Amino acid sequence: MGAIYRREMGAFFTSGLAYVFLAVFYAFSGYYFYNTVILSGYTDTSPLFKNMFRIVLFLIPILTMRLLSEEKKNRTDQGLLTAPVGLWEIVLGKYFAALTIYVIAESVVFIYAIVLGYLGTVVWATLLGNYFAMLLLGTAFIAVGVFISSLTENQMTAAVFSMAVLWFIYLFDSFSDKITWEWLNKVTSELSFYTRYVEFTRGVLNLTSVLFYLSTAFLFNFFTVRVLEKRRWS
Amino acid sequence: MIEVKNLTKRYGDKLAVNNISFKVEKGEILGFLGPNGAGKSTTMNMLTGYISSTSGQILINGADILDEPKKAKSNIGYLPEIPPLYVDMTVDGYLNFVYDLKKCKLPRKAHLKDVCDLCKISHVRTRLIKNLSKGYRQRVGLAQALINNPPVLILDEPTVGLDPSQIIEIRTLIKKLGKRHTVILSSHILPEIQAVCDRIIIINKGVVAADGTADEIASKITNEHKMTLRIEGPTHTISDKNAIVDAIRALNGIKYVRADMEREKGIYDFDVETDGKTDVRRDINALCKEKGWNILMLQLSDLTLEDIFLKITMGEQAAETSGSSKSKERPKINIVLEEKSGDAPEETPESDAEDEGGDK
Numbered sequence: 001m002g003a004i005y006r007r008e009m010g011a012f013f014t015s016g017l018a019y020v021f022l023a024v025f026y027a028f029s030g031y032y033f034y035n036t037v038i039l040s041g042y043t044d045t046s047p048l049f050k051n052m053f054r055i056v057l058f059l060i061p062i063l064t065m066r067l068l069s070e071e072k073k074n075r076t077d078q079g080l081l082t083a084p085v086g087l088w089e090i091v092l093g094k095y096f097a098a099l100t101i102y103v104i105a106e107s108v109v110f111i112y113a114i115v116l117g118y119l120g121t122v123v124w125a126t127l128l129g130n131y132f133a134m135l136l137l138g139t140a141f142i143a144v145g146v147f148i149s150s151l152t153e154n155q156m157t158a159a160v161f162s163m164a165v166l167w168f169i170y171l172f173d174s175f176s177d178k179i180t181w182e183w184l185n186k187v188t189s190e191l192s193f194y195t196r197y198v199e200f201t202r203g204v205l206n207l208t209s210v211l212f213y214l215s216t217a218f219l220f221n222f223f224t225v226r227v228l229e230k231r232r233w234s
Numbered sequence: 235m236i237e238v239k240n241l242t243k244r245y246g247d248k249l250a251v252n253n254i255s256f257k258v259e260k261g262e263i264l265g266f267l268g269p270n271g272a273g274k275s276t277t278m279n280m281l282t283g284y285i286s287s288t289s290g291q292i293l294i295n296g297a298d299i300l301d302e303p304k305k306a307k308s309n310i311g312y313l314p315e316i317p318p319l320y321v322d323m324t325v326d327g328y329l330n331f332v333y334d335l336k337k338c339k340l341p342r343k344a345h346l347k348d349v350c351d352l353c354k355i356s357h358v359r360t361r362l363i364k365n366l367s368k369g370y371r372q373r374v375g376l377a378q379a380l381i382n383n384p385p386v387l388i389l390d391e392p393t394v395g396l397d398p399s400q401i402i403e404i405r406t407l408i409k410k411l412g413k414r415h416t417v418i419l420s421s422h423i424l425p426e427i428q429a430v431c432d433r434i435i436i437i438n439k440g441v442v443a444a445d446g447t448a449d450e451i452a453s454k455i456t457n458e459h460k461m462t463l464r465i466e467g468p469t470h471t472i473s474d475k476n477a478i479v480d481a482i483r484a485l486n487g488i489k490y491v492r493a494d495m496e497r498e499k500g501i502y503d504f505d506v507e508t509d510g511k512t513d514v515r516r517d518i519n520a521l522c523k524e525k526g527w528n529i530l531m532l533q534l535s536d537l538t539l540e541d542i543f544l545k546i547t548m549g550e551q552a553a554e555t556s557g558s559s560k561s562k563e564r565p566k567i568n569i570v571l572e573e574k575s576g577d578a579p580e581e582t583p584e585s586d587a588e589d590e591g592g593d594k
C-alpha cells in the first residue's frame with residue numbers, strides 16, 4: 001500500500017493537479033471565510049463550513065477522476081495487478097493519497113483561526129467539530145469518486161459522473177422533503193449527507209452520523225475492490 | 235517451474251483459450267508462437283494473474299495463481315505487450331516504485347544498479363519516461379520485470395517496435411537471462427523464436443498445435459524431404475527437361491518430381507520430394523553419370539519453422555472449411571467459404587514476409 005500511496009502523492013504534485021485543487025479550494029474557502037465570517041462580525045465558523053459542502057462537491061471529483069481510470073487506459077493496471085499486492089492495498093493506497101490532499105486543503109481553516117484570533121475569541125469546539133465533519137464528508141465522497149473512477153477509462157467521464165452523483169446526494173434533501181409517504185420520507189432523510197453534515201456544523205457530534213460516513217467510505221471502497229476483481233473474471 | 239493444466243478462457247461465447255496444458259522446467263526458454271489473436275496474450279495474462287481462467291489450473295513454482303496469488307506473483311516478472319510505465323515519472327522514480335511495490339528485500343541501490351546495467355538504461359535513469367523513445371521504454375519495461383530477481387520471466391512480444399540493432403540486443407539479453415531465469419516469450423516473428431528459444435509451443439485458435447523443439451515439431455508434422463536440383467541435359471532443350479523428370483520419377487523412393495523454371499538458358503530446376511526414408515541423392519548422382527547429365531546444384535530444403543507454422547495454422551483452416559462444406563445445410567454458403575479459403579493462404583505468406591522485412 002505504501003508504494004502506491006507514495007506514487008499517487010508524487011503524481012498529484014508532478015501533474016500539477018494538487019496545486020490546482022489546493023489553489024481553487026483556498027480561493028473559494030477564502031471567499032466564504034471573508035464573506036460569511038469576517039463580514040458578519042462573529043467568530044463562528046459554521047457558515048463557512050456550510051458553504052464549503054458545495055465546493056467540495058465539485059472539487060472532489062477532480063481529485064479522484066484519474067485515480068483508476070487512467071491506470072486502465074494506459075494499461076498500467078497490468079503492472080499493479082500482476083505484482084504481489086492485494087486489491088485492497090491498491091484501492092486504499094489511492095484512496096488515502098486523495099484523502100491526504102483533501103486534508104491538506106481543509107487544514108487551511110487553522111490559518112483562518114489564527115486570523116480570527118486577532119479579531120476576537122475563536123470558538124475552538126465549533127471549529128474542530130466542523131473540521132471533523134468535513135473530514136468525514138471527504139472520507140465518504142472520495143470513496144464514491146474512486147469507485148466511479150474504477151468504472152470507466154475516461155477521466156472526464158469519471159469527473160462529470162462523480163459530480164452528478166455528489167450533486168444528487170446534495171439535492172437528496174429537497175427530494176425527501178417532498179415525499180409524502182411518511183416511511184419513505186424517514187428513510188431518505190436518514191440517508192441525507194447534507195442534514196447530517198449541517199448537524200455537525202451546529203456543533204452536535206452524533207455518533208450515528210460518524211458511523212454513517214465511515215460505513216459509506218468502507219462500502220464504496222469495497223465496491224471498487226469488487227469492480228477490479230470482476231474485471232479479471234469477465 | 236510452471237505447470238498449466240487444462241487452461242480455458244471464455245469471453246462470452248468466444249473461446250479464446252481452449253483446454254491447453256504444458257509444463258516449463260527450470261532454466262528453459264519457451265517460445266509462444268501463434269498468429270495474431272491466437273490466444274498468446276490471453277494465456278500470458280492468465281499465467282501472471284492479470285485475468286482469471288474460466289477453468290483449469292496454473293501453478294507457478296508450486297503456488298496456484300488463484301489460491302495463493304501473492305506467493306505465485308512474487309515469482310513472476312511480467313512484461314506485458316504495452317509496458318506498464320507511468321510516463322510522468324523518471325526512470326529512477328518508477329523503478330523505485332516497482333521495487334517497493336514488489337516488496338523487494340534485496341539491497342536497493344545495488345539491485346537497481348544491476349538491473350539498469352543489465353538493460354542498459356543507466357544513462358537515462360534521471361529522465362522522464364515520457365521523453366524516452368520506444369526502445370528505451372521497452373527496456374525500462376524489461377527492467378521493471380527483472381526487479382526482485384523473479385525466477386520466472388514472462389515477456390509478451392518484447393521486441394515489437396524496436397529497431398534491428400535493439401532487437402539483437404534484447405535477444406542477446408533474453409538468452410543471457412535464460413541462464414538464470416525460466417523465460418516464456420511470445421512472438422509472431424519466427425526467426426526471433428528460432429534464435430532465442432529452446433522449446434516452442436505453437437498456439438492456434440486457442441489450442442496448442444505443436445510443442446517441442448523446431449526440429450521435433452518439423453519431424454512430427456511431416457516426414458517428407460524436399461530438395462531442389464539443377465541438372466544440365468546434353469541438348470539444352472525442353473526434351474531434356476522431360477527426359478530428366480521421367481528418369482528421376484522412375485527412381486526408388488521418389489514421391490514427386492516437378493520441373494521448375496528455366497534458371498539458366500536451357501537448364502531447368504527440379505523440385506523433388508522423397509518419402510523421407512530413402513536417401514536418393516546418390517541414386518540421382520549415379521543416374522546423371524550414366525546419362526551424361528551434369529548436376530549443377532543440389533539443395534536440400536527441409537521444412538523451416540515458417541513452413542511448419544504455415545502448415546499448422548493454415549492446415550487447420552483448410553480442414554475447418556472442408557469440414558463445414560461436408561455439413562449438409564445451406565450449400566450456397568459453402569461456395570462462399572471455399573472462395574474465402576482460397577484467398578486466405580495467399581494473404582498469410584505475404585503478411586509474414588512483411589514481418590520478416592521489418593525484422594531485417
